Amino acid sequence: MFFRKNVSPLPKPTKxxxxxxxxxxxxxxxxTVSRALSDSGLISAKTRExxxxxxxxxxxxxxxxxxxxxxxxxxxxxxxxxLGHETGQHISDPFFITMLGLLADALTEQGYDLxxxxxxxxxxxxxxxxxxxxxxxxxxxxGQSDQSAVLDRVAARYRPMVVWGGHTPQQVHCSVGSDNFKxxxxxxxxxxxxxxxxxxxxxxPKALEIGQRLEGCRAAMARAGLSDGLxxxxxxxxxxxxQSDIAAFLGTGxxxxxxxxxxxxxxxxxxxxxxSERGIVVPDDIRVIGYDDLALAxxxxxxxxxxxxxxxxxxxxxxxxxxxxxxxEDTPSLVMEPxxxxxxxx
Amino acid sequence: MFFRKNVSPLPKPTKxxxxxxxxxxxxxxxxTVSRALSDSGLISAKTRExxxxxxxxxxxxxxxxxxxxxxxxxxxxxxxxxLGHETGQHISDPFFITMLGLLADALTEQGYDLxxxxxxxxxxxxxxxxxxxxxxxxxxxxGQSDQSAVLDRVAARYRPMVVWGGHTPQQVHCSVGSDNFKxxxxxxxxxxxxxxxxxxxxxxPKALEIGQRLEGCRAAMARAGLSDGLxxxxxxxxxxxxQSDIAAFLGTGxxxxxxxxxxxxxxxxxxxxxxSERGIVVPDDIRVIGYDDLALAxxxxxxxxxxxxxxxxxxxxxxxxxxxxxxxEDTPSLVMEPxxxxxxxx
DNA sequence: CCTAGAATCGCAATCGATTGAATTTTTCGA
DNA sequence: TCGAAAAATTCAATCGATTGCGATTCTAGG
Numbered sequence: 001m002f003f004r005k006n007v008s009p010l011p012k013p014t015k016x017x018x019x020x021x022x023x024x025x026x027x028x029x030x031x032t033v034s035r036a037l038s039d040s041g042l043i044s045a046k047t048r049e050x051x052x053x054x055x056x057x058x059x060x061x062x063x064x065x066x067x068x069x070x071x072x073x074x075x076x077x078x079x080x081x082x083l084g085h086e087t088g089q090h091i092s093d094p095f096f097i098t099m100l101g102l103l104a105d106a107l108t109e110q111g112y113d114l115x116x117x118x119x120x121x122x123x124x125x126x127x128x129x130x131x132x133x134x135x136x137x138x139x140x141x142x143g144q145s146d147q148s149a150v151l152d153r154v155a156a157r158y159r160p161m162v163v164w165g166g167h168t169p170q171q172v173h174c175s176v177g178s179d180n181f182k183x184x185x186x187x188x189x190x191x192x193x194x195x196x197x198x199x200x201x202x203x204x205p206k207a208l209e210i211g212q213r214l215e216g217c218r219a220a221m222a223r224a225g226l227s228d229g230l231x232x233x234x235x236x237x238x239x240x241x242x243q244s245d246i247a248a249f250l251g252t253g254x255x256x257x258x259x260x261x262x263x264x265x266x267x268x269x270x271x272x273x274x275x276s277e278r279g280i281v282v283p284d285d286i287r288v289i290g291y292d293d294l295a296l297a298x299x300x301x302x303x304x305x306x307x308x309x310x311x312x313x314x315x316x317x318x319x320x321x322x323x324x325x326x327x328x329e330d331t332p333s334l335v336m337e338p339x340x341x342x343x344x345x346x
Numbered sequence: 347m348f349f350r351k352n353v354s355p356l357p358k359p360t361k362x363x364x365x366x367x368x369x370x371x372x373x374x375x376x377x378t379v380s381r382a383l384s385d386s387g388l389i390s391a392k393t394r395e396x397x398x399x400x401x402x403x404x405x406x407x408x409x410x411x412x413x414x415x416x417x418x419x420x421x422x423x424x425x426x427x428x429l430g431h432e433t434g435q436h437i438s439d440p441f442f443i444t445m446l447g448l449l450a451d452a453l454t455e456q457g458y459d460l461x462x463x464x465x466x467x468x469x470x471x472x473x474x475x476x477x478x479x480x481x482x483x484x485x486x487x488x489g490q491s492d493q494s495a496v497l498d499r500v501a502a503r504y505r506p507m508v509v510w511g512g513h514t515p516q517q518v519h520c521s522v523g524s525d526n527f528k529x530x531x532x533x534x535x536x537x538x539x540x541x542x543x544x545x546x547x548x549x550x551p552k553a554l555e556i557g558q559r560l561e562g563c564r565a566a567m568a569r570a571g572l573s574d575g576l577x578x579x580x581x582x583x584x585x586x587x588x589q590s591d592i593a594a595f596l597g598t599g600x601x602x603x604x605x606x607x608x609x610x611x612x613x614x615x616x617x618x619x620x621x622s623e624r625g626i627v628v629p630d631d632i633r634v635i636g637y638d639d640l641a642l643a644x645x646x647x648x649x650x651x652x653x654x655x656x657x658x659x660x661x662x663x664x665x666x667x668x669x670x671x672x673x674x675e676d677t678p679s680l681v682m683e684p685x686x687x688x689x690x691x692x
Numbered sequence: 693c694c695t696a697g698a699a700t701c702g703c704a705a706t707c708g709a710t711t712g713a714a715t716t717t718t719t720c721g722a
Numbered sequence: 723t724c725g726a727a728a729a730a731t732t733c734a735a736t737c738g739a740t741t742g743c744g745a746t747t748c749t750a751g752g
Contacts, residue, residue, distance in 0.1 A: 003678040003679065003680055003681075004513055004515070004678055004679045004680075006501075006518055006519065006520055006678060006679055017709065018707090018709080019709060019710095020390075020706055020708075020709090028731075028732085029731065029732050030708085030709075030710090030732095030735075031709090031710075031711075031732065031733075031734095032730085032731055032732075033709095034709060034710055034711085035710090035711090035731090040709085040711095042729085042730070042731085043730070043731080044729075044730060044731090047730085047731090059474060059478060060478075061475070061478045061479060061480075062708075062709060063415075063480050063707085063708050063709070064479050064480045064481045064709095065411060065414045065415045065420065065480060065481075065707085065708075065709095066415050066707070066708030066709045066710090066737090067708080067709055067710075068411045068414075068415075068709095068710085068735095068737095069409075069415050069707090069708080069709080069710095069737050069738065069739095070708080070709050070710045070736075070737050071709085071710075071737085072737070074411065076461070076481075079462075092444070094440050094443065096443055097439070097440065097442055097446070098445035100443070100446075100462070101464065102464065104462055104464045105464060108463065108464065113461050113463070113481065114461065114462045114463070115422070115459050115460065115461055115462075116425075116446070116450055116453060116460045116461075116462045117450070117454065117459070117460070118447065118450045118454065125405075128405060129407070130408045131408075132405065133407060133410050134407075134409050134410045134411060135410045135411075135422075135459065155352075162714095167350055169350070171352060172352055173352065174352055181744075213368050215642045247721095251493045270645060270647050271395060272645075273644075273645050273646070273647055273649075275648045298619075299615050299616060299618075299619050300619070301619055301622045301647050302620070303619075328434070332349040332350055332352060333349065333352055334349055334350075335350055336350075345591055363738095364737090364738055364739080365739060365740095366739090374701075374702085375701070375702045375703075376702090376739075376740090377701075377702065377703075377704095377737085377740075377741075378700085378701055378724075379701095379739095380739060380740055380741085381701090381740090381741085384740085386741095388699085388700070388701080389700070389701080390699075390700060390701090393700085393701090408739060409737085409738050409739070409740075411738075411739095412707090412737070412738030412739045412740090413707095413738080413739055413740075415706095415707050415708065415737090415738080415739080415740095416706075416707050416738080416739050416740045416741085417705070417707085417739085417740075435734085441695075534726095603700095609729090645748065661752095
């Protein structure tokens with residue numbers, strides 16, 4: 001590890017620092033410049049063009065902070081990732097980047113900046129601090145984690161906030177997500193159809209969404225008269241940890257499950273590898289189904305069957321609802337249909 | 347897909363909107379409140395505590411925009427992901443989330459916000475616009491992509507900017523990254539040692555870093571007298587695309603390579619699956635080595651040998667250098683040693 | 693009890709852009 | 723050519739917090 005010098009930079013000609021300087025350079029008042037730059041109809045076309053050209057020539061752009069203060073808007077949307085149910089979790093989860101990428105694109109398109117924060121809720125006021133800081137015009141929260149209470153409390157006083165995750169009848173906050181209960185049901189039903197009688201659920205049900213997926217599995221098992229066949233293993237979402245946990249779990253010889261419902265594709269991937277290393281063949285010996293249908297699901301060996309959540313549609317909905325809330329509207333939550341994707345692992 | 351109503355929210359008691367209101371409520375001047383809240387020594391301990399308590403009781407936090415304007419700082423660092431060499435690329439690459447997570451943690455710890463932007467450089471002024479918008483105190487750019495010229499030009503006038511990626515002797519901008527040439531050399535040498543005489547390089551060398559890795563491979567091959575044994579296949583970083591490309595490439599029967607150097611772990615993953623589906627056994631038939639050593643590399647079947655870049659150290663260095671640049675220092679670039687990690691795929 | 697000097701606190705300018713109201717300039721019909 | 727309406731521009735207040743400087747209060751020594 002060593003340092004290398006960079007070629008040294010060049011100086012630069014004088015620059016316009018604010019709207020006032022640009023104004024006296026153009027021989028008009030600051031107000032006129034402001035209106036010209038913002039395409040106000042109150043300015044004659046010729047001076048507007050003149051000022052715009054001048055601004056372009058000096059590549060001047062009005063100060064965003066000053067504008068924000070006056071307008072009382074920041075032009076930024078906060079995207080929060082609460083890591084409550086899993087302290088010390090590093091988001092190695094590709095789910096986040098997929099969602100983040102979609103949000104970043106859509107927000108940029110709408111002219112908003114994206115402020116990213118990972119929050120590890122130490123106390124109950126973490127969300128209030130962010131809301132009251134006045135740094136964002138609205139908030140998108142990815143996953144309730146185990147913080148539903150906090151979300152509900154804040155949602156009661158702060159409108160421009162939308163949450164990706166599960167939906168419960170009594171919740172106050174506006175959410176977007178797939179029907180996790182139905183998704184879990186779909187997954188378990190699929191395994192049952194394939195002949196599985198003993199099924200393991202891998203995932204930590206403390207997170208709202210995952211708990212709902214588990215309930216869905218339970219319902220499917222009950223319907224099939226297999227209520228006793230479901231085992232829950234609260235595998236962590238962290239890939240490395242899940243790895244050894246799953247291996248240990250599957251070591252329980254004769255009661256080995258015939259099917260695995262993983263709480264996410266990443267957990268499923270961990271399971272696939274653990275199984276492969278123990279010489280257990282998927283899907284012949286054990287069938288595995290994931291959740292999310294990330295791009296990764298196509299890359300596993302064998303290709304992963306999974307429950308698809310349409311993240312593209314989800315991201316679009318999150319932003320649509322948020323913008324409407326910023327505009328003052330009171331929007332309902334959105335629950336999307338999950339879809340069973342059958343590939344090679346079941 | 348359907349909507350569900352949320353429970354309606356409650357009203358709230360009157361709230362302090364600014365420092366002035368808090369001041370008259372406390373019977374002091376706004377200036378005093380400001381000083382009290384910012385722990386200025388010019389205020390007596392008792393009034394300071396009194397005001398702080400009052401602020402806490404009304405959970406009042408001074409407006410960030412106003413503060414920013416006055417202080418001439420935003421408290422935010424921009425993180426940019428240029429997607430130049432690959433139009434339409436969706437960052438499904440776990441590399442980004444790994445880096446982003448590390449940066450988010452470290453920046454939060456330093457009291458900075460993180461503003462994320464994905465940029466698809468349409469013209470040559472994309473970076474100037476961001477710099478001049480005045481929305482951030484500094485910039486971290488992840489990967490030069492094919493935009494080195496733009497980076498150099500802007501670096502000449504804008505100091506608080508650090509780039510993750512490759513380093514060239516003539517570059518103007520400050521960069522942090524591993525020695526890609528040496529990394530490529532390491533990868534190819536390892537395969538050569540294992541007996542490979544025909545090696546394929548998978549990755550698009552238009553991106554600076556990847557081009558350097560390729561050069562490293564070339565050097566290793568030349569040293570071993572195998573200059574003719576290297577084939578380059580410009581596989582896209584996009585997982586799905588890489589998939590079919592790689593499969594097509596490996597269909598070229600008798601000249602099939604004995605080893606594959608993938609430009610990243612994600613590309614390597616694609617290769618592994620393509621091989622597996624064609625019944626080609628790794629490492630017996632073909633050896634595969636990746637680059638990055640992401641968490642994913644532990645989850646592939648078989649576990650992926652790879653060239654490790656210490657992203658934790660890298661992220662820390664990016665931020666350290668950036669903060670020093672913000673403070674006015676002129677920092678050199680940092681080149682870290684890559685490390686060969688041998689697992690099961692070679 | 694008086695006063696120098698330190699400890700607190702208030703006053704008012706400032707950051708840079710926006711915008712309603714006032715003012716000046718232009719336009720155009722009579 | 724005059725004057726009123728319309729168009730263009732200027733003026734000045736405002737957003738909310740920070741901070742140098744001046745004013746006031748307090749402390750303590752003589």
